[in-house]
Amino acid sequence: MHGKIRIERNPNRKTKPGLEEALGFGRYFTDHMFMMDYEEGSGWQDPRIVPYGPISHDPAAMVFHYGQAVFEGLKAFRTEKDEIVLFRPDQNAKRLNRSCDRLQMPQMDEEFVVDAIRTLVRLDADWVPRKKGSSLYIRPFVIATEAGLGVRASSRYSFVIIMSPVGAYYEEGLQPINILVESHYARAVRGGTGNAKTAGNYAATLKAQALAKExxxxxxxxxxxxxxxxxxxxxxxxxxxxxxxxxxxxxLSGSILEGITRNSIIHLLKEWGIPVSERKISIHDIVEAFENGTLEEAFGTGTAAVVSPIGSLLWNGTLMSINQGNIGELVARLYDTITGIQYGRIEDSNSWMISC
Structure with a gap:
């Protein structure tokens, strides 16, 4: 039983960052957050929106010791008609449940999750930025809260949604990035948690990320x-x-996260009649394509950047510049199309956008 969402309005509203301020990513947080609790035998209960603030847990809360924590990331956009919309939130709700299942955490009603997100966004609608390319980032997460040091699944959980106004990923326009091919450390393995959006997966990347920065x-x-x-x-x-x-x-081999933007990109490519395949591809295949001149473009996809052109790959000391480090035609078309749909500049023929 979820019940009706109870709303406790924040009497002390924060000062919002101005249009001239660089929002960055995850630096500011809205006035409210959503919370809901789970207890074994009773299910999910007491859904509520409360003033944003610290949450208190026992030092023995199992999330701190055994890592039962999953999360999602999506965005709310203000269109050119001043409407506030979400990009495929139903898919985030589905993936959240898949992550919960992998970490032996309780499932949630997916329609209710989307409704909770929409209700929270409506309440803090004035936090959805108007500056071009900006958006309201939404972070739902579930953590184990039972106090106990036995290695087992928790019997209690909290589901929380927080939100943060964020700036354009590329403040000065779409820019190619350099990528380090990691040949020592591992992020995930088939049969592990790579296809779940769980906190530990990201902790495992931090060492290699620091080396990439170097x-x-x-x-x-x-x-x-x-x-x-x-x-x-x-x-x-x-x-x-x-x-x-x-x-x-x-x-998707079981060690790769099933990205929602990834799915959207594949859908668009098929619509446009561009050959696209999902298959195993080795770094040696990429090196061979680079050396024989057939590696035309490379890009990453995700909620934060949408589409991110890859300008070069660094592998075993060899730098492979892709498309002379320039943005390719396909990357630009994909970026313009998805952001155009998100901001209401292009018709949403696939019904991906949901109004708040």
Whole structure:
């Protein structure tokens, strides 16, 4: 039983960042947050929107010790007609449940999750930025809250949604990024938690991410954990390669997160009649395509950047510049199309946008 969402309005509203301020990512937070609690035997209960603030948990709360924590990320957009819309939130709700299932956490009614997001966005609607390219980032998460040190699934959980106004990922326009191909550390393995959006997956990337920064690279491109050969995903993105006219992306092997933007990109490519395939692709395939001149474009996809052109790959000391480090035609078209749909500049023929 979820029940009706109870709303406790915040009497002390925050000062919102002005249009001239750089919003960055995750620096500011809205006036309210959504919360709901789970107890074994009773289910999910007491859905409520309360003033944004600290949450208190026992030091023995199992999330701190055994890592039962999953999350999602999506955005609310203010269209050119001043309407506030969400991009495919039903898919985020589905993926949240898949992550919960993998970590032995309780399922939630997906329609209720979307309704909770919409209700929270409506209440804090004045936090949805008006500046071009900006949006309201939404972070739902579930954590284990039972106090106990036995290694087992918790019997209590909290579901929380917080929101943060964020600026355009590329403040000065779409920019290619450099990627370090990681051949030592591993992010996930088939049968592990790679296809769940769980906190531990991201903790496992931090060491390699720091090394990438030392090499002037924005992100890491992960290879499979067994053979250290097959491409999986980048730090916060799924990846695509355009080779000799065909777009290729790694197939969902169980160690790769099933991205919602990834799914949308594949759908658009098929609509446009551009050959696209999901299959195993090795770093050696990429090197060969680079050397024979058939590696035409490469890009990452995700909620934060939408589409991110890859300007170069650094692997074993060799720098491979892609499309002379320039933005490719396909990358630009995909970026313009998806952001156009999100901001209401292009017709949403696939019914991806949901009004708040």
């Amino acid at each position: 090499h002037n690279c924005a992100q890491v491109l992960w290879l499979d954990a067994i053979e250290k050969m097959y491409i999986e995903e980048a730090g916060s993105m799924n990846v695509f390669f355009k080779i000799n006219g065909e777009v290729v992306t790694p197939s």
